[in-house]
Amino acid sequence: MIHRFWGLLFIFVAATCAQAETLRLALDWKPGAEFGGFYAAQELGYFQDGSLDVQILAGGSSKPNTQMIAAGEVEYALTSADQVVIAHDRGMHDIVALFATFQTNPQAIMTHAARGFTSIKEILRSDGVLLWQSGLSFTLFLTKHFGPVKPTVAPYLGGIGDFEHDPMVSQQCYVTDESILAKAAGLEINTFLIADTGFDPYGTVLITSRQRLETAPREVKAMVTAVRKGWESYLDDPVATNAIMAKLNPAISLQTLATSAALQSSFIRTDEETRVGAMTASRWQTLVAQLLDVGVISKSIEANQLFLSQ
Numbered sequence: 001m002i003h004r005f006w007g008l009l010f011i012f013v014a015a016t017c018a019q020a021e022t023l024r025l026a027l028d029w030k031p032g033a034e035f036g037g038f039y040a041a042q043e044l045g046y047f048q049d050g051s052l053d054v055q056i057l058a059g060g061s062s063k064p065n066t067q068m069i070a071a072g073e074v075e076y077a078l079t080s081a082d083q084v085v086i087a088h089d090r091g092m093h094d095i096v097a098l099f100a101t102f103q104t105n106p107q108a109i110m111t112h113a114a115r116g117f118t119s120i121k122e123i124l125r126s127d128g129v130l131l132w133q134s135g136l137s138f139t140l141f142l143t144k145h146f147g148p149v150k151p152t153v154a155p156y157l158g159g160i161g162d163f164e165h166d167p168m169v170s171q172q173c174y175v176t177d178e179s180i181l182a183k184a185a186g187l188e189i190n191t192f193l194i195a196d197t198g199f200d201p202y203g204t205v206l207i208t209s210r211q212r213l214e215t216a217p218r219e220v221k222a223m224v225t226a227v228r229k230g231w232e233s234y235l236d237d238p239v240a241t242n243a244i245m246a247k248l249n250p251a252i253s254l255q256t257l258a259t260s261a262a263l264q265s266s267f268i269r270t271d272e273e274t275r276v277g278a279m280t281a282s283r284w285q286t287l288v289a290q291l292l293d294v295g296v297i298s299k300s301i302e303a304n305q306l307f308l309s310q
Contacts, residue, residue: 020053023223024074027059031249032252033238033260034176034204035078037101037276040241041230050222058248066095069209075206076223081201082137082296084306085288089297094209097307098224099277101231102203103197103270106263107138110163110173113188120192123170131156131163131171138172140294141199160185180256201287203267204278206248213308214236224310226276231276233266279307 019137027035033263038056043048047054057074060063065077066087078101087095111117115128122144123130132139143149154162160181163169173179175191182189194200207229213220235243242257268276284303291297 002264014177020051022053022055023076023219024057026065026074026079027056028043028065028078028080028204029059030251031058031245031253033245033257033264034101034174034240035039035134035212036234036238036241036245037227037231038078039230039245040234041226043241043244044228044230044233046229046233047223050226052219052221052222052226054226062308066092066207068263069207070094072128072209075212077205078204079286080203081205081284082207082263082291082302084207085284085291085297085301086137088301088305089299093305094211095207095306096210097202097205097207098220099206100212100279101205101277103274103278104193105200105203106174106176106267107195107203107241108173108175108179108191108192108193109170109172110179110182110189112163112167114167114172115172115188115190116190117190120194120197124149124194124270126150127152128152128168128170129154129162131173133170137201137239137296138194138199140296141290142194142197145197154206155288160187163187168170176239176260176267179264180259181280184256188231199290203282206277220308224308228277230276231268234261235269235276240276278310281307281309 003211042054042056064083065079066083068074069077071090084095084097109120109123111123117123124142124146130153133156134153160178163171164185164187179189179191194260209218238261241252246252246254281303284306288301292300
């Protein structure tokens with residue numbers, strides 16, 4: 001009887017240990033093409049291949065994902081490179097970037113084609129209305145380099161509602177998102193990439209804590225491997241994953257997902273030699289210098305504190 005008890009206990013403990021920890025991955029917005037590679041990694045079994053049990057959490061929370069990582073509320077999350085730098089400046093030194101989806105940031109300023117603008121500088125020095133989120137890194141950078149800003153500035157609250165109904169309105173956008181909506185609404189537009197001004201932080205960056213990197217290095221490596229495979233698969237054929245995301249986020253159509261996936265490919269695969277998701281110290285150091293220059297951060301930070309080189 002005793003032998004049977006210990007045998008059953010051993011089986012129970014072994015089975016419990018064999019169960020993988022559920023790893024929470026927090027998006028920074030709702031399901032869409034910019035997260036296609038992460039959903040592909042889940043649906044195509046790449047997480048499972050790495051013995052990972054990953055739960056993808058839709059974003060939209062008022063709390064920044066860097067704070068969620070720092071507080072231990074999630075194990076992995078997505079954010080932008082400038083937010084990683086800002087987190088370190090504010091004392092969250094445990095944050096580390098693992099994978100950068102967007103090598104060229106798709107953030108832009110969108111205008112009505114009839115305005116005839118040829119550059120962001122021209123937009124900022126002309127009459128009209130400009131919808132953007134004042135205080136963000138890119139707005140501070142553009143204001144310093146091209147200001148003072150002449151158009152009336154109002155908060156950007158999402159979508160294209162005000163833009164659609166007023167030809168004097170320009171707004172911040174992603175060329176892979178709002179510009180698609182504008183064209184679908186029959187508007188003739190021009191978009192100007194902020195990256196072309198020299199401010200180009202990595203976008204949709206996978207982060208975790210340095211503590212996790214040090215205590216579970218195999219898990220972190222498996223996560224990055226699975227995510228890279230997911231993005232490579234999604235870039236090659238997004239159809240099946242788009243169908244899944246459309247069910248998770250009914251507000252976005254399959255046509256919009258397909259258009260966005262096609263547009264964003266060149267922002268993710270910038271050349272044949274760079275691996276999807278790769279990062280460089282020089283790129284991070286340039287970003288640190290830019291944020292320091294415009295007063296977003298108070299002190300310089302070494303690039304090797306910010307990301308995992310692979």
